[in-house]
Amino acid sequence: VIWMTQSPSLLSASTGDRVTISCRVSQDISSSLAWYQQKPGKAPDLLIYGASTLQGGVPSRFSGSGSGTDFTLTISRLQSEDFATYYCQQYYNVTYTFGQGTKLEIK
Amino acid sequence: QVQLVQSGAEVKKPGSSVKVSCKASGGTFSSYAISWVRQAPGQGLEWMGGIIPVFGTTNYAQQLQGRVTITADVLANTANMELSSLRSEDTAVYYCARHSHWNYRFNYYYFHSMDVWGQGTTVTVSS
Numbered sequence: 001v002i003w004m005t006q007s008p009s010l011l012s013a014s015t016g017d018r019v020t021i022s023c024r025v026s027q028d029i030s031s032s033l034a035w036y037q038q039k040p041g042k043a044p045d046l047l048i049y050g051a052s053t054l055q056g057g058v059p060s061r062f063s064g065s066g067s068g069t070d071f072t073l074t075i076s077r078l079q080s081e082d083f084a085t086y087y088c089q090q091y092y093n094v095t096y097t098f099g100q101g102t103k104l105e106i107k
Numbered sequence: 108q109v110q111l112v113q114s115g116a117e118v119k120k121p122g123s124s125v126k127v128s129c130k131a132s133g134g135t136f137s138s139y140a141i142s143w144v145r146q147a148p149g150q151g152l153e154w155m156g157g158i159i160p161v162f163g164t165t166n167y168a169q170q171l172q173g174r175v176t177i178t179a180d181v182l183a184n185t186a187n188m189e190l191s192s193l194r195s196e197d198t199a200v201y202y203c204a205r206h207s208h209w210n211y212r213f214n215y216y217y218f219h220s221m222d223v224w225g226q227g228t229t230v231t232v233s234s
Contacts, residue, residue, distance in 0.1 A: 001169070034220035036152075043202050043224035044144075044152065055222065087152055094166055094215050096142070096154040 002026050002090050006099035012107040017078045021102045023071040023088035032092035035064055035073045038101075039084045047086075048073065078104075109134030111203050111225035118231045124191040127228045129203030131184040137161045140206040140218040141186040143177060145199040146227075155201075157218055158186060159209060164216055193232045200227040 003026035013019050023033065031051040036044035046055045048064035051071055061076040075082055083106055088099040114128040129141065142157035156167035160179035167175055171190075179186045186203055204221035211217070 032219075036221075038152075043204075043227055044221075045224070046207075046220055046222045049207065049220035049222075055220075089152070089154075089220070091217065091219055094217060095168060096157075096218065098152040098154065101151045 001095060002029065002093050002097050004088055004090060004097050004099040006086075006088060006102050009100065009102060011102055011104045013078055013104065014107045015078050015080055019075050019078060019104065021073045021086055021088075021104075023066075023073070023099050025069045025071070025090055028068045029090045029092035031067050032090055033064075033066070033071050034089045034091065035062075036087045036089065037082075037084045038087065044087065075104075109136065109205070109223055111136075111205060111223055113201075113203060113225040113228045116229040116231070118233065119193050121194055121232055121234055123193055124189055125193060125230050126187055126189040127201050127203075127230070129186045129188075129225050131205075135184055136186070136205055137179075137181045137184070140209045140216070141177075141179065142204050142206060142218065142221060143175075143188045144202045144204055144221075146202070147196070147199040150199075155188070157206070159216060160186060162216075166216065166218075190230075193230075195232050198230065198232045200229050202227050 005024045033051045035048040038044040052064045085103045137160045140159045143155040158177045176189045203225040205223040206218040207222040209218045
């Protein structure tokens, strides 16, 4: 099983801030990593796949980077609609695993 | 634009089974892969298993092997997930999701990221 560790678990920020969320993986997964955003009571939405490719329709203030075992999601200028929980997920191994989530809240 | 529409909420007794369906509207999914992901109250996401409907090929999470069965009806554009021997820890929101694509290598089917999700089905297990 590939383990995913996100940090921080909770992130407090203000509108307009730049924030980064880290996802560390227990083994090399190349670029087989996706990021999802989930708002309360809703299904997750795909933001980024292939570690750095923006899904269609996702604002350009979102970006992803990394490969191997260390990955980062960056939101360059937080908007009010960005306060949500974010998950990383690996699809390198046939048993697909998620990080535990990072809740982004308003400071 | 395909949408995945899931069946309604369920309340089940411990030890029983539940079957949740996921129907594609506005498109087909037979050549894609469909996975089921669940989320217990206040918790994170857990992948349960998936299927490529056109082949009927399935893959399950090890911790649920033997309790979960995923099937698909290509003509009905529907995927189903059945979970048996229910316990209170199975109380969760269950989502179906379509993988953007898949590939085959080293005798395994590998699914990519999940780009379309159902609305979720709440399953409550309580005596």
